[in-house]
Amino acid sequence: QVQLVESGGGLVQAGGSLRLSCAASGRTFSSYVMGWIRQAPGKEREFVAGVSRSGGPTYYADSVKGRFTISRDNSKNTVYLQMDSLRPEDTAVYYCAATNIGGLTPTPGRYDYWGQGTQVTVSS
Numbered sequence: 593q594v595q596l597v598e599s600g601g602g603l604v605q606a607g608g609s610l611r612l613s614c615a616a617s618g619r620t621f622s623s624y625v626m627g628w629i630r631q632a633p634g635k636e637r638e639f640v641a642g643v644s645r646s647g648g649p650t651y652y653a654d655s656v657k658g659r660f661t662i663s664r665d666n667s668k669n670t671v672y673l674q675m676d677s678l679r680p681e682d683t684a685v686y687y688c689a690a691t692n693i694g695g696l697t698p699t700p701g702r703y704d705y706w707g708q709g710t711q712v713t714v715s716s
Contacts, residue, residue: 594618594705596688601710604678608714612673614688614707621669622646624692628662628673629700630684630712639698640686641673651696656682678714685709 600612612628627642641662642651650662661674671688689703697703 594621594624594690594692596690596705596707598686598688598707598710601686601712603713603715606678606680606714606716608678609674609676610678610712612675612686612688612710612712614671614673616669616671616690618669620692622666624690624705625694625696626662626664626671627689627691627697627700627703628671628686629689629703630682630686631709632684635684637687637700638684639700642696642698643671644696649696651698653698675712678712680714680716682712683714684712686712 595617598614628640631637643662643664647664659677664671687709688707690705691703
């Protein structure tokens with residue numbers, strides 16, 4: 593089992609940047625596929641980005657492609673989400689999630705472990 597704690601959210605103007613971090617407990621972090629999923633008020637959860645166990649292959653939602661970058665540091669048990677060129681529609685609670693079953697996936701329901709979430713608000 594892995595426990596996840598997100599940080600780095602906040603209020604930023606449109607066009608600005610934020611970097612989210614997710615620290616994981618345990619000694620088997622490298623066995624987990626990691627993802628970032630967001631949920632805006634009144635909307636369903638939306639996959640944002642995922643990274644493979646090795647940190648090589650990544651996958652992005654079309655809505656963030658070219659603006660967001662996911663990365664991981666297995667030596668620090670941490671996954672990051674660099675968010676640039678932020679837009680008001682990026683406003684949401686951002687969750688870090690993990691699964692050790694299967695490969696990289698854009699399906700939120702396939703992730704078994706979730707953090708508590710961090711709020712990102714982008715003002716226009």
